Amino acid sequence: MDTKRLLIQNKSRYPVVPASIEDFQSVEGETIDPQTVLKQPNISLYCLDDANRRAIFVETAPGIELSQKPFLYQAQFDHAQHLISMPYSTLAELARSLPALGANLIIIYSVGRSGSTLLSKAFGQLDGALSLSEPDVFCDIALMCEADGSRDQDLREVLFGSTRLLCKPTPTIEPIYYVIKPRPQAIHHAGLMHALFPQARLVFLYRDAVDFICSFARFRDDLRNTVPELEANLDYYQKVVPLIKSYADIIDFADPVMDFYILWWLSCLDSYMKLQRLGVPLFALRYEDLVGNRQATLAALFDYCGLPESAVGLAFRAFNKDSQTSSPLSREKQRHLEPDEIDNLRARVQTLLGRHDEINRADFIVPGTFLEN
Numbered sequence: 001m002d003t004k005r006l007l008i009q010n011k012s013r014y015p016v017v018p019a020s021i022e023d024f025q026s027v028e029g030e031t032i033d034p035q036t037v038l039k040q041p042n043i044s045l046y047c048l049d050d051a052n053r054r055a056i057f058v059e060t061a062p063g064i065e066l067s068q069k070p071f072l073y074q075a076q077f078d079h080a081q082h083l084i085s086m087p088y089s090t091l092a093e094l095a096r097s098l099p100a101l102g103a104n105l106i107i108i109y110s111v112g113r114s115g116s117t118l119l120s121k122a123f124g125q126l127d128g129a130l131s132l133s134e135p136d137v138f139c140d141i142a143l144m145c146e147a148d149g150s151r152d153q154d155l156r157e158v159l160f161g162s163t164r165l166l167c168k169p170t171p172t173i174e175p176i177y178y179v180i181k182p183r184p185q186a187i188h189h190a191g192l193m194h195a196l197f198p199q200a201r202l203v204f205l206y207r208d209a210v211d212f213i214c215s216f217a218r219f220r221d222d223l224r225n226t227v228p229e230l231e232a233n234l235d236y237y238q239k240v241v242p243l244i245k246s247y248a249d250i251i252d253f254a255d256p257v258m259d260f261y262i263l264w265w266l267s268c269l270d271s272y273m274k275l276q277r278l279g280v281p282l283f284a285l286r287y288e289d290l291v292g293n294r295q296a297t298l299a300a301l302f303d304y305c306g307l308p309e310s311a312v313g314l315a316f317r318a319f320n321k322d323s324q325t326s327s328p329l330s331r332e333k334q335r336h337l338e339p340d341e342i343d344n345l346r347a348r349v350q351t352l353l354g355r356h357d358e359i360n361r362a363d364f365i366v367p368g369t370f371l372e373n
Contacts, residue, residue, distance in 0.1 A: 001054065003037070003090055005029040006083035017226055018183070019047040019073040019136035021056050026083055034090050038098075041171045043084060045162060046076050048140035055091045055137070055162065057084040065172045067124065070117060073136040092157045095164035101178065105167065105200040106305050108181040109190055111268040112261075113215040114207040114287040120181040122298065122315035126307070128176030130167065137162045138182035143239050145189060159189065160196045177307070184264065185240045187271045194280045201305045202280070204272055207287035209265050209349045209362035214342055216261045218335050223257050230256045243267045247352060258345065262352050269359045272366050284369040294319060296372045 006026040013023040037043050037057055044066060046058045058080040060066065069075035086094075106123065110116035117133050124131035141162065144155050167178040186193075190202060206212075216223060230237060231253040234245050241263050244251075251259045275282060283304045289297050298312045337345075346362070353360050365371075 001052075001087040002031040003034045003084065003086045004031050005059075006056075006085055008080060008082060011077065011080065013077055014225060015074075016222065018139035019077065021047060021049040023077055024080070024083060029082070032084065034086060034094055037084060037086065037165070038094060038168060041169050044072075044076060044170075045135065045137050045165050046073070046080075046083070047136055048144075048158065048162075049085065050140060050144060052085075053088045054085045055088065055158075055165075057086065058082075059084060063171050065170060067130060067132055067170055067173065069133075071134045072132050073134055088154070088158055088161070091161035091165065095161035098164050098168075101164065101167060101197055102199040103201060103306050104177050105163075105197055106177065106179045106203065107186075107190070107193060107200055108179065108203045108205060109187040109268075109272075109282075110181070110184055110205040111207065111212060111265045112184045113212055114205045115290045116181050116205045118318060119203075119205060119290065120179060122318040123177070123179040125314045125317045126177065126311050127314075128174070129179060130170060130173045130175035130177070131179035131181070132166060133181045134183055135162075135166050135180065136183070137166070138186040139240075142185040142188060143236075145239055155189070156192065156196065159192060163193070163197065184268050187268050187275075188239075188242060190271070190275055190282075191278060191280055194275075202282045203301065203305075204282045204284045204366070204368075205287060205290070206265075206269065206272075206284070206366070209262065209353065209364075210342075210346050211287075212265050213258060213262050213345050213349055214337055217258060217337055217341065217345060220257060220335075223261070227257055227260045230260060240264075241267045243270060243356075247355065250351070250355075258348060259352065262349055266353060266356060266359060269364065269366060270356070273358060276367055282368055284366050286365070286369060289370065289372070293372060297370060300370050300372075 007029045008024050008026050010025040011023055042060045042062050043057050046056050049056055058076045059082040060079040064079050066072055066075040108116050108119055120131050120133040123129050141159050144151050234248060238245050243266055244263050247263055298315055302311050349362050
């Protein structure tokens with residue numbers, strides 16, 4: 001299978017859902033040299049087409065800096081002029097030809113709605129930092145995980161190749177630091193990421209479960225289409241929310257969106273706890289501390305990441321605006337929650353968390369969390 005340019009005929013996607021080759025109608029164009037992907041800064045990795053074992057890149061007009069947008073996947077879709085398909089084997093070969101990444105790679109994991117986009121943009125204020133908010137290839141990688149380990153080799157090669165190809169120069173940035181903030185399900189294969197990039201600095205951002213689910217509830221109507229046919233596809237959704245099948249007997253499948261996201265939160269913290277027990281080093285940070293004492297938390301975080309103290313002042317510029325502005329999750333699109341709705345959500349959080357042996361409180365603090373003395 002060759003590396004080919006795909007000519008876009010039409011494009012359409014539902015907001016918020018992960019990027020997919022199905023977002024585009026395209027026809028096959030000419031075969032191109034795979035090195036083109038490395039040499040042209042306006043080509044970036046969009047998603048995987050796992051059914052055909054190929055990576056999909058988008059090609060945009062020269063000079064557009066996609067990393068400055070709230071979410072990379074949406075900016076790629078909006079500005080895509082052509083697609084490029086590349087076999088997994090070629091992706092791996094290209095990745096192995098590039099210099100190794102060390103401690104200059106920073107991965108921001110999170111539960112979502114916890115300031116991770118803000119933190120990504122804070123890193124992006126630094127000179128020489130390429131900070132990518134939600135490159136969606138990691139959503140596809142999560143779906144490659146099989147409980148029997150049958151795709152472990154594929155998983156390793158695609159995760160390594162995708163991460164390495166994301167960390168290449170862009171139209172305006174020659175990176176010194178590489179910051180990747182994937183969607184929350186990436187925490188479930190953070191152990192493999194650590195094995196592939198052992199010097200990378202891993203960060204985990206989370207918040208109180210009630211505040212988390214209230215934040216999602218403000219977009220409830222927009223989120224209903226993110227979990228279609230949940231009850232009939234639990235094996236699929238378990239790759240995104242690993243605990244979901246063990247809670248299937250109490251999920252409200254008539255309107256499951258809030259239960260789904262509560263279990264999303266719980267699954268992320270559960271995966272973090274497993275990583276802790278395996279000895280995977282992570283710097284955990286609560287949203288409440290990030291916004292409540294940004295000076296102390298950013299100073300500690302940047303010290304962990306090996307960044308100079310002077311970088312903290314530069315990062316503060318990101319706090320002056322809505323990091324998700326113009327996106328489907330921006331502040332102006334939030335709806336008001338009534339007190340009784342908040343009470344119902346709190347009760348539902350308590351019911352679901354009450355079944356977990358360890359993470360049984362909405363304000364659970366994971367070990368390794370930065371707490372100012």
